[in-house]
Amino acid sequence: MSMAAPTAVVVLDRGNNTTCTVNLHGATVVSWRVNNQEQLFVSKQALFDGKKAIRGGIPIVFPHFGPWPLGPQHGFARTSRWHLEKAPERLPSGDIEAIFVLMDSEYTHQFWKYSFRLTYRLILREKELHFNIGVYNPLGSQDTFSFTLLLHTYFKCPDVRKCQITGMHGCTFIDKTRDGAVYQEGRDVVMINEWTDRIYQNTPQEHIITNVVSGRKMRIQKFNLPDTVVWNPWEHKAKEIADFGDEEFPNMICVEAGNVSTGIILPPNTVFEASQILQVM
Ligand code: BG6
Secondary structure (H helix, E strand, O other): OOOOOOOOEEEEEEEOOEEEEEEOEOOEEEEEEEOOEEOEOEOOOOOOOOOOOOOEOEOEEEOOOOOEOOEOOOEOHHHOEOEEEEEEEEOOOOOEEEEEEEEOOHHHHOOOOOOOEEEEEEEEOOOEEEEEEEEEEOOOOOOOEEEEEEEOOEEEOOOHHHOOEEOOOOOEEEEHHHOOEEEEOOOOEEOOOOOEEEEEOOOOOEEEEOOOHHHOOEEEEEEOOOEEEEEEOHHHHHHHOOOOOOOOHHHEEEEEEEEEEEEEEEOOOEEEEEEEEEEEO
16 A cells, blocks of 8 residues: 655644745745735746746755755755654744755755754744744764855735835845945835846845735845845746746745855864844834
């Protein structure tokens, strides 16, 4: 008798049509609904084949942000099957918690020889989603390793041209659309009117994005994640992305909290922790 395949999706359900859905492929948050209103963008062309990274939601970038000589772009965490360590459970506060884990495996050793353990704890609150990430270099491992890390959040919006992002004023940024030239942001709020791919460095703990779904604001708070990537492929680049619809670019804004400018060095038997809180305002 064959065993049924374990379900690939885990749902945190807080009641009142407030849910968070996590695909074990990449531990990718693929939906976050607050009072039935979806907050995240997932492309209509996204593939759920258990191989490709899911185009939308919140893929986890680890252990390498960007093109990687050793393995796939943005690392292997988003293309690995994660393990559900703690099934969704209601906390005394009424909030729902679940924990996901990724450990090194034959799959990860193809690209990266290190032993590691990644924990991803989600807490779904009434209007918030909390993320806690732990990167462990286990006791008994011989090697120090270095990594970069990022939460590649795709927010849903009716029209990206109407969104404003606060918190970048005065920050330096690497502009990937201009061969990595470095500039300083002079605007109080960042707006997007063209292909945008920037790594803002040493950004403050908080950003607010205006005019996301239902014309509301989204607050991003981040801890131990000093960089903020802002990305939208716009019309031309969108056409080059197979799993992204040609007409979809106005409906998403990627504001990605990470530690990507400099690698984090982690000796054996140490841990790196970071977190993010998303809040519908
Ligand atoms: C962003 C990068 O974080 O992710 C962009 O800054 C990249 O350069 C984008 O194009 C999407 O990457 P991918 O691998 O999911 O197509």
